[in-house]
Amino acid sequence: MSAGAGLSSIPFDVAPYRLSGVVYGALLNHRSALAQIGAAANQLPYKAPPVAPVLYIKPRNTLALSGDVVRIPAGTPELEVGACLGLVIGRTACKVAEARALEYVAGYLIVADVSVPHESFHRPSIRYKARDGYCPLGPAVIERAAVANPDALTIRTYLDGALVQIMSTADSIRSAARLLADVTEFMTLSPGDVLALGAAAPAPRVRPGQTVSIEIDGLGSLSNPYMTALA
Amino acid sequence: MMRARVAYAGAIHEAMPAPAEETLRLDDGRVVAAGDVVWLPPFAVGTIIALGLNYADHAKELAFNAQEEPLVFLKGPGTLLGHRGVTRRPADVKFMHYECELAVVVGRPAQRVPRSQALEHVAGYCIANDYAIRDYLENWYRPNLRVKNRDGATVLGPWLVDSAEIADPGNLGLRTYVNDKLTQQGNTRDLIYDIRYLVEYLSSFMTLSPGDVILTGTPEGVINVMPGDVVACEIDGLGRLTNTIAADAEFGR
Numbered sequence: 432m433s434a435g436a437g438l439s440s441i442p443f444d445v446a447p448y449r450l451s452g453v454v455y456g457a458l459l460n461h462r463s464a465l466a467q468i469g470a471a472a473n474q475l476p477y478k479a480p481p482v483a484p485v486l487y488i489k490p491r492n493t494l495a496l497s498g499d500v501v502r503i504p505a506g507t508p509e510l511e512v513g514a515c516l517g518l519v520i521g522r523t524a525c526k527v528a529e530a531r532a533l534e535y536v537a538g539y540l541i542v543a544d545v546s547v548p549h550e551s552f553h554r555p556s557i558r559y560k561a562r563d564g565y566c567p568l569g570p571a572v573i574e575r576a577a578v579a580n581p582d583a584l585t586i587r588t589y590l591d592g593a594l595v596q597i598m599s600t601a602d603s604i605r606s607a608a609r610l611l612a613d614v615t616e617f618m619t620l621s622p623g624d625v626l627a628l629g630a631a632a633p634a635p636r637v638r639p640g641q642t643v644s645i646e647i648d649g650l651g652s653l654s655n656p657y658m659t660a661l662a
Numbered sequence: 663m664m665r666a667r668v669a670y671a672g673a674i675h676e677a678m679p680a681p682a683e684e685t686l687r688l689d690d691g692r693v694v695a696a697g698d699v700v701w702l703p704p705f706a707v708g709t710i711i712a713l714g715l716n717y718a719d720h721a722k723e724l725a726f727n728a729q730e731e732p733l734v735f736l737k738g739p740g741t742l743l744g745h746r747g748v749t750r751r752p753a754d755v756k757f758m759h760y761e762c763e764l765a766v767v768v769g770r771p772a773q774r775v776p777r778s779q780a781l782e783h784v785a786g787y788c789i790a791n792d793y794a795i796r797d798y799l800e801n802w803y804r805p806n807l808r809v810k811n812r813d814g815a816t817v818l819g820p821w822l823v824d825s826a827e828i829a830d831p832g833n834l835g836l837r838t839y840v841n842d843k844l845t846q847q848g849n850t851r852d853l854i855y856d857i858r859y860l861v862e863y864l865s866s867f868m869t870l871s872p873g874d875v876i877l878t879g880t881p882e883g884v885i886n887v888m889p890g891d892v893v894a895c896e897i898d899g900l901g902r903l904t905n906t907i908a909a910d911a912e913f914g915r
Contacts, residue, residue, distance in 0.1 A: 453738055458803060477801045485800075486807040488736040490709040492869045504867075525813070526915075554804045557711075557734045558867045617812045619740045 437496055443572035445537055446521060451623030454489040454566055456515060456544055457610055458552070460629030462602045467632040468552070476553040484605060484613050485552075489544070489566035497569040497653045501545055502660040504562070509638045510657065513544035513630025514588045514645040516581060516600050518607055519572050520626070525619040532611035535620075538572040539581060541645050541653040542627040548636070568625070570651045578649055581607040581628075588635050589644040598631035605629075664821040664901075666745075668699035679821075701745035704788055704822040705767060708873035710737035711864060712763075712792055714805060716854050716879025732855045732863055735804075737792075737811050737877075745820035748908045749793055750813070750915075751889055757796040758887055758907075761880035762838040762895035764831065764850050765790040766857050767822060772870035780861035783870065786824045787831060789903040790877045791817040791838075791895045817895075817905050818875070827899065831857055834898045836881060840891055848881025 438450045459465045459481055465472065472480045495501065503510055521537030545565040549555045578584070581600060588596040605613060607628060614626060637643050637657045644654040666677045670688060677686040677699065684696045714733035743749065751758050769785025793815040798808040828834070831850060838846035850856075855863070860876055887893055889909035896902045 453740075455738065455807075479800075481800055481802045483798065483800065483806065483808045485802045486811070487803060488738055488807075488811075490711075490736055490868065492709065492871070552802055554733065556731060557736060558731075561736065562867045563869050617808050618738065619813050621740060624740075 438494060440496065441540070441569050441571060443538070445574045447537065447622035449623055450519065450568070450572070450625065451621060452491050452494060453621070453624040454494065454542065454568070454627065455614070455625070456487050456489065456542065456627030457605070457629040458485040458487055460484065460604050460610065461598065461631040462604060463598070464629065464632040465604065484610060486614065487560060490561055492563050493561055493566035495564045495567040495655070497567060497655065499564060499567060499655055501564050501567065501655050501657045503639050503657055504547070504660050507547055509548070509636040511546045511548050511634040512588065512637055512643050513546065513634045514586050514596065514598070515542040515544055515627035515630050516584055516586065516647060517542035517568065517625045517627045518581070518611065520620045520622055520624045523619060523621055524611060524615045527612055527615045529608045529612040532608035533575065533581070535611065536575050536607070537622070538574045539578050539650055540568055540572045540625070541570070541647050541650050542625065543567045543643070543645055543653055543655065544627060544630055567653055567655045569653050573650050584648050587646045589646070590635060590637060591641050595635045596631060600628060603628055663827070664823045666704050666819065666821050667702040669702060670694055670699045674702065701747070701819055703742050703744050703818040704820065706873050707739060707742055707818065707875055708871055710739070710816060710875055710877070712737055712810070712877040713855070713860070713879035717848055717852050717881040718854055719848070719852065719882040732860060734864070735810065737816055740813060741811050741816040743814045743817045743905065745817070745903055745905070747814060747817060747905050748912070749815060749817070749905055750913050751887065751907050751909065752795070753910045755795050755797040756886070759794055759796070759884040760838055760887060760893045760895065761792040761794065761884060762836045762846055762897070763790040763792050763877045763880050764834060764836065764897055765818060766831070766860070766876040766878060768870045768874040769872055771872070772861060772865040775861055775865045777858040777862045780858040781825065783861060784825045784857070785872065786822045787828055787900055788818055788822050789895050789897050789900050791893065791903055791905060792877050792880065817903060819903050820901050823900050837896045838883065839894045840885065840887060845885050846881065846883030848883070850878070852881065853878060
């Protein structure tokens with residue numbers, strides 16, 4: 432898929448009714464992710480654990496739908512799939528207060544942050560995360576009112592039908608509201624933008640020929656087959 | 663051809679330079695004073711791809727060692743700003759600096775494009791000023807978004823200049839002036855990774871689409887800027903991109 436075409440087919444029945452195609456995500460925001468780094472977070476090259484949210488951008492060439500094939504490059508045995516809750520922005524959000532932050536959320540959807548596994552988090556190449564199709568989204572945006580508490584959702588990841596990871600958004604370092612407050616302190620989010628809350632570690636790994644399905648309570652299932660890249 | 667996008671009298675227009683000094687001709691035929699329009703980024707901007715440390719002198723300035731591949735980071739659309747816009751400097755920071763850069767605008771989809779054909783996928787060029795606040799630099803997924811992806815931190819314009827009008831994008835002088843004093847100078851011939859290389863490299867793993875833009879990095883000469891400073895970036899053949907630094911108070915902070 433190019434330039435985010437197809438996003439309009441994701442059901443989204445409340446304002447602003449469409450995704451903008453802009454997707455940000457937080458890294459190391461699930462306690463397990465920072466715990467996995469352990470004491471190394473205080474050593475070179477990091478020197479100290481992160482202070483501000485650690486954010487990434489999934490550009491429009493990465494956006495894909497449930498069912499789309501994700502391609503594993505030749506020479507790469509497996510990919511990592513970071514199962515995330517995505518917050519979909521409903522109103523222009525600039526410097527929002529934590530207490531009111533969720534009022535700026537239109538709804539929620541599942542985001543798969545697909546990466547080529549990499550050892551260092553210091554200055555990783557974007558070719559690990561920004562490849563075509565490496566951000567499946569969906570299957571639908573569920574309106575905010577239908578989700579009682581975004582900070583108490585269970586996320587299950589299945590590999591060919593077998594449960595390989597179970598996590599809760601309750602174990603986030605920054606809650607959904609706190610993350611929105613800290614991010615919009617310096618960067619405005621616009622209607623239809625997505626902010627992913629952060630994946631747990633270790634992220635499930637997927638090989639060619641396997642299918643990954645991610646389920647979040649009330650948000651449905653995002654399912655994608657993985658295959659070796661063509662040529 | 664050089665084109666701007668401007669807001670004027672309640673609508674957004676494409677505009678071109680008019681014969682008289684400091685005037686623009688709008689797409690609907692009106693000729694207006696350049697000072698009477700609000701300048702927007704000169705094209706519909708897609709993915710913003712930026713290079714770190716792509717001039718040898720700037721890499722040396724920041725005590726950075728040799729690299730294995732281009733240092734690429736991404737920016738979001740919320741950071742965009744047009745010519746004559748205002749960028750906020752938080753009160754608590756010590757080092758906020760501009761970066762004058764040649765911006766390469768993609769014109770045709772590019773997927774696994776060889777170096778020899780790279781320039782066929784370029785629509786044109788503009789000036790970028792890619793601000794950074796060093797105080798916020800952390801060592802996780804550098805450069806972290808709080809340093810670079812700030813509101814108003816990516817100034818583009820004033821014009822999108824067709825690639826046909828730039829004979830050699832690999833030999834363009836860049837200059838930055840702070841309050842009319844020359845503070846930064848360089849030339850795109852000193853790029854570590856040139857435009858052809860960058861299009862080939864990026865399109866090897868990500869499809870580039872029309873409107874995607876590559877900010878090719880900045881040479882040495884970055885200095886701290888303060889509220890009230892007027893920062894002007896010039897590139898040969900592309901014009902002069904001006905913007906102003908403002909304090910928190912102007913933004914109600």
